[in-house]
Amino acid sequence: xxxxxxxxxxxxxxxxxxxxxxxxxxxxxxxxxxxxxxxxxxxxxxxxxxxxxxxxxxxxxxxxxxxxxxxxxxxxxxxxxxxxxxxxxxxxxxxxxxxxxxxxxxxxxxxxxxxxxxxxxxxxxxxxxxxxxxxxxxxxxxxxxxxxxxxxxxxxxxxxxxxxxxxxxxxxxxxxxxxxxxxxxxxxxxxxxxxxxxxxxxxxxxxxxxxxxxxxxxxxxxxxxxxxxxxxxxxxxxxxxxxxxxxxxxxxxxxxxxxxxxxxxxxxxxxxxxxx
Amino acid sequence: xxxxxxxxxxxxxxxxxxxxxxxxxxxxxxxxxxxxxxxxxxxxxxxxxxxxxxxxxxxxxxxxxxxxxxxxxxxxxxxxxxxxxxxxxxxxxxxxxxxxxxxxxxxxxxxxxxxxxxxxxxxxxxxxxxxxxxxxxxxxxxxxxxxxxxxxxxxxxxxxxxxxxxxxxxxxxxxxxxxxxxxxxxxxxxxxxxxxxxxxxxxxxxxxxxxxxxxxxxxxxxxxxxxxxxxxxxxxxxxxxxxxxxxxxxxxxxxxxxxxxxxxx
Numbered sequence: 001x002x003x004x005x006x007x008x009x010x011x012x013x014x015x016x017x018x019x020x021x022x023x024x025x026x027x028x029x030x031x032x033x034x035x036x037x038x039x040x041x042x043x044x045x046x047x048x049x050x051x052x053x054x055x056x057x058x059x060x061x062x063x064x065x066x067x068x069x070x071x072x073x074x075x076x077x078x079x080x081x082x083x084x085x086x087x088x089x090x091x092x093x094x095x096x097x098x099x100x101x102x103x104x105x106x107x108x109x110x111x112x113x114x115x116x117x118x119x120x121x122x123x124x125x126x127x128x129x130x131x132x133x134x135x136x137x138x139x140x141x142x143x144x145x146x147x148x149x150x151x152x153x154x155x156x157x158x159x160x161x162x163x164x165x166x167x168x169x170x171x172x173x174x175x176x177x178x179x180x181x182x183x184x185x186x187x188x189x190x191x192x193x194x195x196x197x198x199x200x201x202x203x204x205x206x207x208x209x210x211x212x213x214x215x216x217x218x219x220x221x222x223x224x225x226x227x228x229x230x231x232x233x234x235x236x237x238x239x240x241x242x243x244x245x246x247x248x249x250x251x252x253x254x255x256x257x258x259x260x261x262x263x264x265x266x267x268x269x270x271x272x273x274x275x276x
Numbered sequence: 277x278x279x280x281x282x283x284x285x286x287x288x289x290x291x292x293x294x295x296x297x298x299x300x301x302x303x304x305x306x307x308x309x310x311x312x313x314x315x316x317x318x319x320x321x322x323x324x325x326x327x328x329x330x331x332x333x334x335x336x337x338x339x340x341x342x343x344x345x346x347x348x349x350x351x352x353x354x355x356x357x358x359x360x361x362x363x364x365x366x367x368x369x370x371x372x373x374x375x376x377x378x379x380x381x382x383x384x385x386x387x388x389x390x391x392x393x394x395x396x397x398x399x400x401x402x403x404x405x406x407x408x409x410x411x412x413x414x415x416x417x418x419x420x421x422x423x424x425x426x427x428x429x430x431x432x433x434x435x436x437x438x439x440x441x442x443x444x445x446x447x448x449x450x451x452x453x454x455x456x457x458x459x460x461x462x463x464x465x466x467x468x469x470x471x472x473x474x475x476x477x478x479x480x481x482x483x484x485x486x487x488x489x490x491x492x493x494x495x496x497x498x499x500x501x502x503x504x505x506x507x508x509x510x511x512x513x514x515x516x517x518x519x520x521x522x523x524x525x526x527x528x529x530x531x532x533x534x535x536x537x538x539x540x541x
Contacts, residue, residue: 107482
């Protein structure tokens, strides 16, 4: 009886969660689907049409550009700063964490309002403002992810031990810090990359149609041709799937590496990208 | 002194793109959109113009409904999951995490294919013809879709801590399952239930993309309203938008800090 109930409930969840995806998949792979329960045929023409659409490739290119730029900026600015803070200003960590978590508490639309009020009439190109906005919105994931990793590997003790042994700072960074933080930073960069790749609200409200990214393209196509739009969604879903698998893989690697502390609470935010 | 130099990049970015803009927004919320003079009208307008406070209540309503359903769904899913083997649990949570990231335009679009005006489900079940996806019900359906996996993400780790022995002991002592949940499991889970609820609440209140992709500006939600006030070309009223954003932000921060303090206790 109990077993039956569990199976029944899980099947209901499965229907709720899989049917939109399946419908999108069949819609993307059929010429038309109007008369019956099943799609009329199977075709890849929408995918072919999509991949030969310059606007689509352009949109993917722009999203890739934003995602790559952001990942690089985040790491050039944040990782060294965070190592710095943990080594020299451990007390600041608490205060900074509060500020950095602010984007979690205040919804993105508020950030957009604030930025538009401040910069829309200034000479600063909105593209830079967008980069700034994305940077702010990525702060919680990155800050929490990396500081968690630093605690996991006991960074402060590692550095102190190396310093006591008389190793200069640069070799410490190169052969102690970087190898130890590698898995954690890879995880975080994956998350930053895929969140920015699929970002919509900040990009659309700050720059809008002048800079058509993937999601802006999706929304435009959605109102033009449902089949092509479905094809975009399916490709995007595959991208999400690959990202999720890699995040899963690195997460495993991370917990395996730190056997003793593996029982520590799971870093939940590392699985969380927010797109709602 | 040299040590502080390392902090300059982060601090200046925070100042330029977070702190200063927030201060500007606060200032401009006290300025009139027409004349630019200092005034409180934006705030009084919020309480007198039904268009604005309706947006607030609509957001609150859909968020509360989606939170309660999301949290219940997440709990039910977790309870079911815990009956399965470790391996299956891992697989299902993987899928659930994936679903949590499927929100926004792709989600809205998938539901349009499924249940929109010419949706597939409507072909299969003509009785669904009456269902209007572009309404409150449709919004609710899509909100719950991303709220449940998000709830699972935060609830599952602590639900796993529920020891099987506790249930067994209570059963041996002759209590009912209901009594066990009321006296043992729920009190144990209470802190994480509250945290999860707040996260779902913040997520629901902040939702813009899914709602906008599904209904455009037709449904009067707070986020959609603010976005159209600050970025609309024709009806732009950026100072009014700022006032709404300030009120919205204050509410969220108050809520977060109340919960933060509770958690520390």
